Amino acid sequence: MADEVTLTIDGMSVAVPRGSTVRAACEAALVSIPTLCWHSNLEPANACRACVVEVKGSRALVASCSRVAEEGMDVQTASDRVRNSRKVVAELLLSTSDADLAPDLLHLAEISGADKNRFAGGATWQQPVKDDNSLYIRDLSKCILCYRCVEACGEDAQNTFAISVAGRGFNAHIDAGFGRELPESDCVFCGNCVAVCPTGALIGKTEWTLRQNGQWDEDRISQTETICSYCGVGCELNLHVLENRIVKVNSPMDHPVTHGMLCVKGRYGYEFAQAGE
Amino acid sequence: MPETRRLLPALHTRSEPVSRERLTERGFDRAMERMLSMQPEDIIAEVKASGIKGRGGAAFPTGIKWAGVHAAAGGTRYVVMNADESELGTFKDRVLLEQDPLGALVGVLIAAHAVRARKAYCYIRGEYREVEQRLAAALTILAECGWVGPDAVDVEIRRGAGAYIAGEETALLNSIEGKRAEPRVKPPFPTNHGLWGAPTLIQNVETMANVAVLFAHDVQWFKECGTPETPGTKLIGLSGYVRHPGVYEVPFGYPMTNIIHDEDLGGGLSGSERLRAILLGGAAGTFMAPEEVEASLLDYGSLSRYGASIGSGALMVFDDTVDLTWVLKKLARFFADESCGQCVPCRIGTRRILELLDQEGLKTRAEDLRELALAMRDASICGLGQTAPVALLSILDRPERQGA
Numbered sequence: 001m002a003d004e005v006t007l008t009i010d011g012m013s014v015a016v017p018r019g020s021t022v023r024a025a026c027e028a029a030l031v032s033i034p035t036l037c038w039h040s041n042l043e044p045a046n047a048c049r050a051c052v053v054e055v056k057g058s059r060a061l062v063a064s065c066s067r068v069a070e071e072g073m074d075v076q077t078a079s080d081r082v083r084n085s086r087k088v089v090a091e092l093l094l095s096t097s098d099a100d101l102a103p104d105l106l107h108l109a110e111i112s113g114a115d116k117n118r119f120a121g122g123a124t125w126q127q128p129v130k131d132d133n134s135l136y137i138r139d140l141s142k143c144i145l146c147y148r149c150v151e152a153c154g155e156d157a158q159n160t161f162a163i164s165v166a167g168r169g170f171n172a173h174i175d176a177g178f179g180r181e182l183p184e185s186d187c188v189f190c191g192n193c194v195a196v197c198p199t200g201a202l203i204g205k206t207e208w209t210l211r212q213n214g215q216w217d218e219d220r221i222s223q224t225e226t227i228c229s230y231c232g233v234g235c236e237l238n239l240h241v242l243e244n245r246i247v248k249v250n251s252p253m254d255h256p257v258t259h260g261m262l263c264v265k266g267r268y269g270y271e272f273a274q275a276g277e
Numbered sequence: 278m279p280e281t282r283r284l285l286p287a288l289h290t291r292s293e294p295v296s297r298e299r300l301t302e303r304g305f306d307r308a309m310e311r312m313l314s315m316q317p318e319d320i321i322a323e324v325k326a327s328g329i330k331g332r333g334g335a336a337f338p339t340g341i342k343w344a345g346v347h348a349a350a351g352g353t354r355y356v357v358m359n360a361d362e363s364e365l366g367t368f369k370d371r372v373l374l375e376q377d378p379l380g381a382l383v384g385v386l387i388a389a390h391a392v393r394a395r396k397a398y399c400y401i402r403g404e405y406r407e408v409e410q411r412l413a414a415a416l417t418i419l420a421e422c423g424w425v426g427p428d429a430v431d432v433e434i435r436r437g438a439g440a441y442i443a444g445e446e447t448a449l450l451n452s453i454e455g456k457r458a459e460p461r462v463k464p465p466f467p468t469n470h471g472l473w474g475a476p477t478l479i480q481n482v483e484t485m486a487n488v489a490v491l492f493a494h495d496v497q498w499f500k501e502c503g504t505p506e507t508p509g510t511k512l513i514g515l516s517g518y519v520r521h522p523g524v525y526e527v528p529f530g531y532p533m534t535n536i537i538h539d540e541d542l543g544g545g546l547s548g549s550e551r552l553r554a555i556l557l558g559g560a561a562g563t564f565m566a567p568e569e570v571e572a573s574l575l576d577y578g579s580l581s582r583y584g585a586s587i588g589s590g591a592l593m594v595f596d597d598t599v600d601l602t603w604v605l606k607k608l609a610r611f612f613a614d615e616s617c618g619q620c621v622p623c624r625i626g627t628r629r630i631l632e633l634l635d636q637e638g639l640k641t642r643a644e645d646l647r648e649l650a651l652a653m654r655d656a657s658i659c660g661l662g663q664t665a666p667v668a669l670l671s672i673l674d675r676p677e678r679q680g681a
Binding site: 044046047048049050060061063066067068084085086087088089091092093095096121122144145148164165167168169170171172211257 | 368442459462464484613615616617619622625628652654655656657660671
């Protein structure tokens, strides 16, 4: 068909709609591709390189999250070069960043056979927790610089552009402009960066505080769907409730109204529901 | 006749570098008039026939690139001259623009006509302030001739701000757009999707200068020197343990060892006068052993037998008093400083290579270094990360060359 392309993935032929990415084609072929920076609702950042695959005729490996599938492409997802690259990417990230709340990174490390100590012992991203506002915490020791927060704050969702990458090389970091603290920055505290953060580097203050005190218990948290009561847009909210108190609010990434994105009221303005009077 | 001055003006050139007389003396006025009488398709056919390859390092056939931009969809097109020369040991674009700025600019104008661009940018390294002034003066001359300006081709100079990565073509385009100089993912290539999404032709200074001398003469003249595969000359930045370091213009196919030893080129080894290795192509280049240098010609095919490439034309010579491990550490420091930080293999990998080399890891952690280097070469986004470990790999492949 004219609106489809056929390519080969690990020897299997698969047809996908024209314009699909190689990653999507792999998914269609039931070949699992690990990703860290890729997010279903954001433009590919191409930054983490966990999703690289080998494409015949291409000198370097190819980021499958962004590369558009072409007719006749011959893709290898588990060649020696691919497996070495994934393993090293996992090892490098584990050597700099705290992966305790990063399930995708831990998964990559596991499937690639990464040795978390191999490149450890050098410079790390260890730094004090930034606790400068009442809504969310920035624990940048956990950051892997996946660019998701920058994209959610920018063109892909919020269009606020409060944060960006500053510095270069190993010193590249997410910055609210001139090293400012968040309350002095352009941040509007929508928390959409928090919603897409894959490592817990950005985390709601309530959740962070409960985790600090050892009180965050996923098994005891129930989720309740509702519609935000603030305005007429109709955003769906997922209320995370622990001991009859709302401890976190998000919205399903596949919801047709929100695509997972909320405003400051929907995400953080829930205290009225549990106020004493 | 090893020193073949074509891009560089002949030593007996009398006119000032930035003058109407220079345009005439070098034949650039003739080149402009001849080009203006031609259709874009014919200009591109001539560039294709000349066999010019890109001189920035990748050696992509220039005519094919031009044809790609010419055929790309979209009304607005741009031409960019990459003068963000920052590779270690590379100073040929600076010399070229100092000695003959009109040549490269005439190349830009020919390119603009070939791809129907009304706007061109010259992106120049921020530290080259004096060269930039010379370039601006040369643009004034070309404007007086009616070849540059709002009714012809508008040429704008943009200055880099000190980042090596901005010399990577897509990072350079982001920089011109006012964005952080981070490389873009390719494809799409700039030929289809460049500046502000429009088809964009981006070429190195030396490539543009080649185009100018081609149109000042003809294809037959152009192919009189060089090899059938790679016609023409290459500017070589010769540095290190040679008697006469400097920029030399050498025909392709010339023996590598003669570049070091000829009296009117390098003039022979200095220091201990015993060669340990050369580093060809700058920081992103390859170490070559003396016997490999002896057996190689200045051409892509000949050098590729040893995994080497001409790159930007930087040729650093080390005598046998130099500890190559020390050189590797210097290169590692450079890349750790200059990585933009966008992708994981380069951002963290360049730092880890530096740390491991500082801990004498070349001997104790060779396998870890190799796997790290391969991951950077394979999985980094751009040419910086992909080539940052190349010199290291060339030493790992030649273990007998490590010692001091």
